[in-house]
Amino acid sequence: MSRSKRKSEWALFNDARSKAVVFVAYCILNQNSISDGTASYPGSIQELLELVCGSDVGIVQMSCPELVCLGLDRGNIDGGRYPVLEENTRIHKLMSQSPAAGTIRQLAQQLVLQISEYRNHGFDIRGIVGVNRSPTCGVDTTSRNSQEVVGKGVFIEVLRKELEKHNIHVETVGIKAFEPEKAVKTVKPLIWPIAK
Numbered sequence: 001m002s003r004s005k006r007k008s009e010w011a012l013f014n015d016a017r018s019k020a021v022v023f024v025a026y027c028i029l030n031q032n033s034i035s036d037g038t039a040s041y042p043g044s045i046q047e048l049l050e051l052v053c054g055s056d057v058g059i060v061q062m063s064c065p066e067l068v069c070l071g072l073d074r075g076n077i078d079g080g081r082y083p084v085l086e087e088n089t090r091i092h093k094l095m096s097q098s099p100a101a102g103t104i105r106q107l108a109q110q111l112v113l114q115i116s117e118y119r120n121h122g123f124d125i126r127g128i129v130g131v132n133r134s135p136t137c138g139v140d141t142t143s144r145n146s147q148e149v150v151g152k153g154v155f156i157e158v159l160r161k162e163l164e165k166h167n168i169h170v171e172t173v174g175i176k177a178f179e180p181e182k183a184v185k186t187v188k189p190l191i192w193p194i195a196k
């Protein structure tokens with residue numbers, strides 16, 4: 001019997017893992033990454049963390065595209081002095097153009113690769129949780145023209161297209177850190193599809 005044949009008969013991942021994962025925006029677990037003046041928690045969004053940690057679902061922290069592309073100060077040390085939507089609009093513009101746009105594509109492709117791996121091995125991908133109003137990770141709303149507008153952030157839009165290319169559907173929801181009760185309501189059905 002060939003080695004590969006023997007391998008195929010193994011029951012893969014037959015251990016303690018739940019085989020269920022949820023992908024979350026980086027700043028849900030680490031508010032220290034968020035643009036100056038917009039953090040709502042010292043560390044994680046506690047209510048969401050408690051929700052997921054109390055379940056069998058594994059948490060996958062996605063990269064923070066703005067931190068990777070623009071740095072912690074988003075390329076403007078005075079950014080925090082401006083109204084949030086104005087600063088978000090500046091960030092949206094930078095994230096939409098080169099060189100950030102190329103990095104975003106790479107991040108989205110790496111993420112799709114991870115999602116595909118889980119999917120191909122039969123894992124339950126519960127969803128992706130983004131951050132509404134964000135110029136980058138907004139799902140239902142983003143920031144443009146110094147306003148919060150309906151639409152996706154730059155990263156979520158690219159990710160959506162990459163997922164489509166691979167014929168993968170993953171439920172994607174958006175939350176806001178400063179609306180924790182609403183955030184828990186939004187994310188709960190992904191974590192506990194059958195109410196407990």
Ligand code: SF4
Pocket residue numbers: 025026027028033034035063064065066067131134136137138
């Ligand atoms: S919303 Fe996205 S880009 Fe903005 S801080 Fe969170 S992870 Fe980073």
